[in-house]
Amino acid sequence: MPNQRARPTLRRRRLGEQLAARRDEAGLSLEDAAALMGWDKPTMSKIENARRHISTKEVEDLLGHYGVTDHAFIGAMxxxxxxxxxxxxxxxxGTLGDSYQDLLSVDTDAEAVRFFSPNLIPGLLQRGAYARQVINASAITRTDEDKDALSRLRLARQSVLERSPNPLRLWAVIGEAALHQRFPDHTAMRDQLAYLLEVSTRKGITVQVMPLDCGGHPGLAGMFSIVSFPSPWPTVVNLENLRGGTFVEGTNDVTIFEEAFEQIVATAQSPDESRETIKKIMEEKHS
Structure with missing residues (x-):
C-alpha cells in the first residue's frame, strides 16, 4: 500500500528548490525573506520544502525581492x-506510487530522454502484449486489476512521442539479450520487434542494439535513463528498480552518466546495423 501521506509533486519540489537557491544568492535568511512577504518563518520554510502552495503572484513578488530580473526564468517559475x-x-x-508519478511528470515536462536498457525494451517503446507480459512478471505485489491499469497507462504514456508541437526526442540503446526474451504469449515478442523496427525510422527516435559480444562498457553496471528539460531545468538521471525509481540530480553525478552513455553509444551497433539485427532476430527466433 503506497504511503497515504504522499510526498509533494516533483514540480512543487523543483519550485521550492529554485526559490531557496535564489534566496541564498540574494543573501537573505528565511526570516528575512518571510518578512519581505509578510509571512512567518514556518510559512517560508514550508514553501521551500514543497509543503505549501504558492501562487504565481507570490512567486513573482518573491523573485522581485530577490533581485531576479530574467523574465524567462520568472515566467518558468x-x-x-x-x-x-x-x-x-x-x-x-488508480493508485500509483510517488516515484512512478514523478516518472510520468518527468515524461510530460521533458524534451529528450536517453536510455540504456540491457534486458528490456524501454517502456516508452513497448507494445501492448509485450508491456503486459513485462508487468505480469515484474509487478509482483499487484493485483490483476492493477496490472491491467498499469498496462493501459504504459501505452498512454507514449503519447509524449507524438505530442505537438514538440514531441519527446528519444535515444535508446537496448541490450541484444532483450531481443531474445520469450514469453508465454509467443506473438508478444514478434509484434514488439516489428514495432521497434518501425519506430526506429521515425524522426527524433534513435534505436541502437548493444551486441552480446561487444566486450566491456559502462552499461554493465545496469540500466539508466538521462532526461533533459527545457531551460532552466537541469538534466536528471533515473535509475529504475522493482520499487519504482530514483532520480539522480547534481551536475557532477549527471555528467558521469552522460559520459557513460557516450561510451555506450560508441560501443553499440549503428542504427542501420541495429535494424538488421532486430530483423534477423525477429525472423530467426520469433517467427
Whole structure:
C-alpha cells in the first residue's frame, strides 16, 4: 500500500528548490525573506520544502525581492507554481506510487530522454502484449486489476512521442539479450520487434542494439535513463528498480552518466546495423 501521506509533486519540489537557491544568492535568511512577504518563518520554510502552495503572484513578488530580473526564468517559475497542484493526466489509472508519478511528470515536462536498457525494451517503446507480459512478471505485489491499469497507462504514456508541437526526442540503446526474451504469449515478442523496427525510422527516435559480444562498457553496471528539460531545468538521471525509481540530480553525478552513455553509444551497433539485427532476430527466433 503506497504511503497515504504522499510526498509533494516533483514540480512543487523543483519550485521550492529554485526559490531557496535564489534566496541564498540574494543573501537573505528565511526570516528575512518571510518578512519581505509578510509571512512567518514556518510559512517560508514550508514553501521551500514543497509543503505549501504558492501562487504565481507570490512567486513573482518573491523573485522581485530577490533581485531576479530574467523574465524567462520568472515566467518558468510562475508556470511551475500554476501547474504544481494540478492532477496529472494519469489520475484516472488508480493508485500509483510517488516515484512512478514523478516518472510520468518527468515524461510530460521533458524534451529528450536517453536510455540504456540491457534486458528490456524501454517502456516508452513497448507494445501492448509485450508491456503486459513485462508487468505480469515484474509487478509482483499487484493485483490483476492493477496490472491491467498499469498496462493501459504504459501505452498512454507514449503519447509524449507524438505530442505537438514538440514531441519527446528519444535515444535508446537496448541490450541484444532483450531481443531474445520469450514469453508465454509467443506473438508478444514478434509484434514488439516489428514495432521497434518501425519506430526506429521515425524522426527524433534513435534505436541502437548493444551486441552480446561487444566486450566491456559502462552499461554493465545496469540500466539508466538521462532526461533533459527545457531551460532552466537541469538534466536528471533515473535509475529504475522493482520499487519504482530514483532520480539522480547534481551536475557532477549527471555528467558521469552522460559520459557513460557516450561510451555506450560508441560501443553499440549503428542504427542501420541495429535494424538488421532486430530483423534477423525477429525472423530467426520469433517467427
Amino acid at each position: 510562475s508556470a511551475l507554481a500554476r501547474d504544481a497542484g494540478k492532477k496529472g493526466w494519469w489520475a484516472g489509472f
